[in-house]
Amino acid sequence: MSADRPVVSLEDVRIEFTKSQLFGLAQDERITAVNDVSLDIYENDVVALVGESGCGKTTLGKTAIGLNRPVGGSVEYRGQDVFETKDRSGIPSGLLGGGDFEHSFSEIRRSLQIIHQDPESSLDANDTVEGILAEPLKRWQPELDRRDRRERIYAFLDYVGMVPPKDFADRYPHEMSGGQQQRIALIRALLMEPDLILADEAISALDVSLRVDMMDLMIDLQEAVNTSYLFITHDISTARYMAERADGRIGVMYLGEIVEIGPVEEVTHNPQHPYTKALLWATPDMGSNEALGRTQRLEDAPLRRLDIPDLENPPSGCYFHTRCPEARTVCTEHAPKPTPVGETHEVSCFRARDDHDYWESEELSEDAEMEISDRR
Ligand code: SF4
Structure with a gap:
């Protein structure tokens, strides 16, 4: 799959909102909703993006189909910049700023579709x-x-x-x-x-008994019509079912970043990021209607803290360090980058590298954690 040219390619995408956009306030402080995320989606691909409410997965999804313009990075459809095409569409070829594109903006819009929760x-x-x-x-x-x-x-x-x-x-x-x-x-x-359908919590509002049927139908139709899905959910058992049925990938999002992504088998049986481990820990046996309907109890998972940090004032270093049971001092100072842990499996955690300074760094005590938190 990775040798193919992506249908949609996001590179270092950054999305910011102002407070006034989010809360209708007069202030114009900026909040980063998606933080330098890269993601390639291929033909007949399924990427199930999972994360807690407010982690930026819907914002990222809408960016992938050209509905949100990033302030940094790029979004390409079959190698062609989506927003450049949008800006220059309607300008005749030969005029300043005009140009011929292989794919018109209306063709791109047709190719990138969405189905909503409601x-x-x-x-x-x-x-x-x-x-x-x-x-x-x-x-x-x-x-x-x-x-x-x-x-x-x-x-x-x-x-x-x-x-x-x-x-x-x-x-x-x-x-x-x-x-x-x-x-x-x-x-x-x-x-x-379409080449890609963003399914934004598309089964969340359905009765539990209908969710599996709807996902099965989506996969059956995918095979019949050759499309890809970016499937967004807050429930990892749902993400796993969808990705497993389609032999796809799971991407785990936390505070505007994809902290782990890879083939479903890898992510669920060999999770590398402590947040993925916590999500899986909180999830019952998957693949049944009963499992899909059960309430996640992430609050019982092995986490340092339950509360999700404020996006307006994110933690220093690794954004997950305030909740991470494996956090060490270096995690409060530096942010990890996506690191390959397999052919198509990546994780943003220092523990993925045996030679990282993390292993020499001091463990983070509860007191140290509180001090860090109080200083912010
Ligand atoms: S980098 Fe540190 S804080 Fe972040 S997930 Fe890894 S161990 Fe936890």
Whole structure:
């Protein structure tokens, strides 16, 4: 996979928000939501991004599909800068700033789709299922006539088990369950023939019994239509199920950084980062509806502290040191960089290197931790 050219490539992406954007306040202090993150997503890839609420995973996901402009780093679609294309789209070739691109911005937007946590809010309440699903076909495949569109829509409805298709095609969004609405949102995204779908907590609002079905359906359809998923969740058992079904990767995010990423087997059976270990420790046997529905008890996990540091005032050195049971003095002074621990497995922790100064550094006592914390 790594030898292939990525469909989407993020390099050293930094996203900042002002306080006024986040809280509607007058101050314009900047808060870093995503901190120099690099991530490549390939054809037919699945990356399940997991982390606690507020860790920046949705912000990163929206950046990957061109909805958030980074203040630093770059986002490329098939080797072409997404935001440069956006800025220069509409300027005729030959004029200053204009240029010919292999991929137009509208093509990039079509290729990078999203399905949200709440499908009802993204479906037109005043249109029928057939009307909603016909829209992308009218726009992107104008050569299809009404009968062709209907045939395609009915085939998708049939595939996802919404039968008989005519019954569902005539319904309005409010006449369907949450699971059915999410299937319509998925079909709509797939009708764009996307290269990547950002599934942003797309199964979180579903009944536990429907979550596995929805993930199975997403994977089945991925194989049928050749797309990739950036699958965002706060639940590592869900991330694991999705990545395992697709032979994909898990990325673990903490305070705006991907602290560990790798093949699902590696990350779940050979976790390297203390935060990944804590997440897994708090997770029951996975792969069943029961497991997917159980409440995570990260508060019981082996952590120095429970409270998540404030993004406005992040810890010095390694952002995880205030909670890390393995933290040493060097961790309060320097930030670890992503370090390979396998062919496609990376971790941001000093412990990944046998020759790092970490091993000579003093262990961090509770008192030292409190002093550091008080000084901030
Ligand atoms: S660098 Fe230090 S504080 Fe950070 S995760 Fe590794 S051991 Fe813990």
